[in-house]
Amino acid sequence: MERQNEYVLRTVEERGVRFVRLWFTDVLGFLKSVEITPAELQTALEEGITFDGSTIEGYSRIQESDMLARPDANTFELLPTDEGETVMARMFCDISAYSSEPFGGDPRGVLKRNLERAREKGFTFFVGPEMEFFYFRSGGTVEPLDSAGYFDLTAHDLGSRLRKQTVLRLEAMGIPVEYSFHENGPSQHEIDLRYTDALEMADNVMTFRLIAKEVAADNGVYATFMPKPITGAFGSGMHTHVSLFEGDVNAFHDPGDEYGLSKVAKHFIAGLLVHASEICAITNQWVNSYKRLIPGYEAPVYKCWARNNRSALVRVPISKTGKNESSRIEFRAPDPACNPYLAFSLILAAGLRGIEEGYDLPPEATDNIYALTDEERLVEGIGSLPGSLRDALDAMEHSQLVKEALGDHVFENFLVNKRREWADYKADVTPFEIARYLGTL
């Protein structure tokens, strides 16, 4: 650790960094930041900095509110700035209680613990998410930049320019982008991050959301990761490509198999299908998330897998011949407003459970599953994802798998928080009800 710290201290000095932002994440996936000056940096690196945890969602109770944020020197990165601007840098932190025990409520700590479990079995977990989002004129109203119509070339150009600017800033921060393009919805865009190990990727997702919002704000518009902002249009998903590696070797790859998938991959998929409902409250954590998970918009609803069917929950992309490293599976449930640390933790935990217990992979879903009746699906053994946040919370509450993977602290805090959100939603009289009922009842 000494050398890493020295690297950070020297770089701050040499590059004239004025502020260092220490980042961490609350249970719901909101980015928190404490800014320190170079004078405080050495102490922060060696001892961590104290903060009041009781003000952070899902952290501590009042009586144990003092927490320590310990910067991870490996994540030190200069923030992109324009010529002449104040030079700033950021580091992600690990959170510990004052006793210096790792703190159970820190999502980054939860992911590290799950990755450690995978490593004990000889696996490293790689992730590549597709980030979908909308640009709107402001955060207050749903007004797409290209709502004037498909022919509004100027407005359409602004979105693409913002996207390009975002990609450049990401690349400058060492977050490589694989593809980026205009998505189906009006003003909807997609940026696919190049796969990397899950811990770094979760950090990258946090950085990505901030940068996308900053670039939009710099240009007077608003970027949102809300899963379903427009009734009747496509929602925003975070389709997550995952693979396990054993050292240098892709553990999902088997060139002799009909699907190019190894036994490990098949058990992993089976694990995801079996536990999909239990982990859904984490991968899709808002009331609004479930407005996306409906038939007709290429969002998954039914728990099945397929190679080419984009409505399946797990898709197996055709792998290019000879490129074993590209063998992977795509889990299509998560949305970009999830907490990436917790979502990756549970995707991994569900898949590992499938491997440990040797779950059998059901046959590939070939028909268009939406066209089947409920009875036909039942015969095929294809269940549905939870239809609402409440259903998802019920499924999660009874899951030993989720409880173990998240740890008691996050598990309990999350449920309390989300039950409250559901109660608020349930008590609200919605515009739908006014429009549908007021004039007739």
Place this chain on the structure above:
Amino acid sequence: MTELLLVFPDPAPPLLAQTLDLSGVRWKSVGNAAIAMQYEPVDGWTGAVVCADDDPEGAFTLCRTLRKGDSRVESILLLITGAQLHDLEHREDLFDDFCLTPFHPKEFEARLRHLMFRAGRAGSPEVASYGDLVLNFETYQAAVNGKPLDLTYMEYELLKFFVTHPGKVFTREQLLSRVWGYEYYGGARTVDVHVRRLRAKLGEENANLIQTVRSVGYRFGQSRWLGATPPREA
């Protein structure tokens, strides 16, 4: 930059390799005197670290050649086990200093620096460069054409390793053990991720400094084999 330390045997023991890399010296492992001649830099080897615990015969033969030939190597640091100490008798002329193995990295570094100082040659260069790229080991900064690169710690360490070992092909496992020391969640694929990030930060013109050698690993800069065309990434 012509400072180059000769190291025996080839490949160098992992701990020795890692210690040398971390101390920032440029070095090259050789298996015998003939190969040492072949790769000798224009103004001679900076010094030699000869490890005698595995192959004492080969080690002493090499020392003898290094002492005699036209191109004398001035400073030789010998690494031996405690049980071999009696082998040093009547061989006092073959080395300048020795260090017992298993060695403590700090002691080894101190002896090496001392030896280089006495020979009037700096043991740890402070700056290394390759083409437009310059690394300053003292300040941990890297720059292309004078424009500083924003690197993370591991990106910097990987680039430093590449710059101090130009022209040689390394597997992912080798890079992982020499640069990361295995303490990482990502495993061998981490190397790919970091290489990609380094290429992005080096910019389009210099991205191909780090070349992918298909089904082997990576090489920094030009191949040492004259006339060989560097393989291109598809």
